[in-house]
Amino acid sequence: MKHTLYIQSFEAYLDKFFNLLLDYSPKLISAFIILFVGLYAIRLINRLVRKTMIRREIDPTLSKFLADSLLWAMRLLLFVTFISKLGIETSSFITILGAAGLAIGLSLQGSLSNFAGGMLIILFKPFRVDDTIEFQNVIGTVCEIQIFVTKLITSNNLTIFIPNGILSNGIIINHSKQGFRRADLMFSLSYDTNIKNAKDIVMQVMQNHPLVLKTPEPSIVVKNLTDSAIQIGIRPWSKNEDFGIMTSDILENCKTAFDAAGIVIQPYVREFSGE
Template sequence: MNMDPEQLSKYVTRFIEILVDYSPKLISAFLILFIGLYAVRLINRIIRKIMIQRNLDPTLTKFLADILLWALRILLFVTFISKLGIETSSFVAILGAMGLAVGLSLQGSLSNFAGGMLIIVFKPFKVGDTIEAQGVIATVLEIQIFVTKMITGNNQTVFVPNGALSNGNIINYSMQGERRADFTFAVSYDSDIKKAKDILLKVLTDNPKVLKQPAPEVFVKNLSPASVDFAVRPWAKNADYGSVFSETLEKCKEALDEAGIAVQPYTLQK
């Protein structure tokens, strides 16, 4: 197809006229875009510093900063296309409709989102705490917006939805900094009760990981039909709890055996 040189010249001239007429809008729109992107990053950094200085929770700081970042980016994009001369009212209406549709289809996710906000604000636990919730005992690795990431004692990673987590019972083993281990040692009625008590208490006081305050306790818990049951209760720092638990079981059994005191086969620990 051959094009008339005169007609081609008219097209080129018209294109140049449109470009010249539109160039101020184009230039100003891209100036707004580039300056806006820099301003958004600057504002985001300033807000993050302010929240860190106010000692806000790191997870909450990151979450709020990310929301602010995307809100400013959307506002900047709307301003950019508006400056280009594109009608934004329909665009905003489409965004609103999309937001409503997404909200209705993600009700469960929104519940988890709300649960995450409750956890971040009220802090029933924090990263590093060992908790029991939703049938899981694990250490918290990360509190995300929709789920909480935890790791169990056997190195399994567990993701618990924040909605269920925030609405259920939570046992925080780390919040107080100290834990008490509870044991029940059952000895025969033929045993010297005072001697057995002194032996069990000595095992606790000789262990450097057992706290002096609160003081460890040993007392007769129950007189069952087949045995005298002793409650053995040492306190330990959270970091030492596991070793104190296992050492108490082992040392108490060894000490009672050496003293000739028979431990009943249904010794209970919890």
């Protein structure tokens, strides 16, 4: 008798399930149609957006970030539409999502600052990849601009990551912006030196060097007359990629030329005041 009651109860539940499935099937089918069509449309739109940004030569870092942000925004919208079509109440879900977003935003204030700084760097381009920049006494070549940090490689092959928040709000010296730059070198010479003769020697050294640019012209100035020496400033120009070699060669060649001419390079003397 019990066995028969169990079978009847199971059949009743099964009938209810099929009736509910039949009543709910239009919503279920339409929801999954929206889901599959939406996923296909999202892929298509994302592909078109990426191609458009590439065609308009938008910065690769910015284009990737914008495309990814658009992708996830469309996926979230599709998910909300999908569950709404299934008959699930979405107002509470959106409230929870908003509260979670606020909590995450408050806990990641530093990261948001770096994110905003990265967007400013990408949009206004104070430097680009392969530029040599100086920031807070750190000099390096930019190898990657990410959303939160900028990656530099120094001349001795060290990798430095600088948060974009402080980078965008600080003083950045871009050594590569103009394509060429000037060296500011200095020699301290004895007071017995004939200044005109010394300047002629230095000018000859700079004019004979193949990496010193003819335009802008190199120059020599008397920077200071100290208690112990005549300080002359040497200002040659070169291309950015030749700057290090050119600077080293000019210093060496000037020293050799001064020695040959009998011009004495005055050693630096630190003067101390005493009672």
